[in-house]
Amino acid sequence: MNAKRVIAVVPAYNEEDNIISTIEDLRSNAPNIDYVVVNDGSKDRTLQICRDNGYRCLNLPVNLGLAGAFQTGMRYAYEHDYDYAIQFDADGQHSAAYICEMVGIAESTGANIVIGSRFATSKKPVSARMAGSALISAMIFLTTHNRIQDPTSGMRLFDKTVIPIFASGLDFGPEPDTISLLIRWGYGVEETQVEMRERVAGESYLNFTKSVTYMLRMSVSILLVQWFRRKK
Template sequence: MNDVILIIPAYNEAGNLPSVIKNIASQDFPMDYVIVSDGSTDGTLALCEAEHYNYIALPTNLGLAGCFQTGMQYAARKGYRYAVQFDGDGQHRAEDIRALYEKMQEGDYDIVLGSRFLEKKKGGSMREIGSRLITAAIQLTTGTRVTDPTCGLRMYNRRMISCFAYRMNYGPEPDTISYLIKNGAHITEAPIEINERLSGESYLRPLTAARYMARMLISILLVQGARRKESYE
């Protein structure tokens, strides 16, 4: 068993997972993975069985929060030091895991967030404008600047693994990152790159993306203060 495990939530990703697993297996950085099939109906489960992938099959679709929690519970039971949230659609690159790990070793960090914008500016697309607004909201409410709050490539230490596995029922979204910062979690960023989705269609279409950004902003600015406080010091 290695120190790092990649948690790969997968809903109908049969067309992408072979390339994702091949990318992981090609790395010289030691890491394990677990695919969490979130009630998939497209052959994802059959693929995992046929290819002998390491996987967990959920009987119904729980969404990202439940799927991620299942993966974190697995990581906690197995005793991994670090867990990485890793997309099953091919957008995340296994080549970037080393950078997250090395950044984690530089300090007493609970989470290392991957960022596309540490070394370049955001553009003017709807998603990037939404990302700017979320960055501003997090900085306003926590005093911490997160340059790429919607990027899902993140590494968590054991404290955070236990937290997501057993103490929180919230998904790994920007508003949860804001909440964790406000409650003492130590967070930093490392530069990464994002690929285009290999196949299939993203659920974040323009209208859905706009609603998502609005929901995140409302949650960060108005809802987080009402959530029960934790301490991660």
């Protein structure tokens, strides 16, 4: 049987301080997979650094946000006939060392989606942000009867049946509400324990206020908006 073709999709916006370490992590710890950086209209040197280092990079001339950048990467994965695509952050928090394990779980269980979970076997710490994560988990369980321990993890694997949905659907972002919707549509999800690093440079766009707004928006979308969507 031929080896599965796997690609890491790396959306990047103003990650000049992190992009080299992120790609070198992929090269060192997941050397058998491909990657593509999607430069999301960065205003810093992210694009130039990718070009100087010969990184495979798609350039968006304007900032589309995570959903648009991720869709661009998934369209690339679809057009190049990859079996699996990994959502992989450019900020250095994800570890490429877990990718082979995630692929193995997808192959052994037949899961369409594998989430790199911080809480598959570890307990969630007590904090306002984790309370929001617990709320989203509860909403997913309420609407799908599936328990997802780390719905906000940004490290996710998608198989060949899911890649076209993200590649062509304008309203399919890599967010918990989409995962909930895909579960309702019959796609299988597994979680595996991973450790994530702290961001060492740059700033996350999610401050406390934005985090609360995000959690509430996801909960409403899972409970109401996504519930009325039908599979094409």
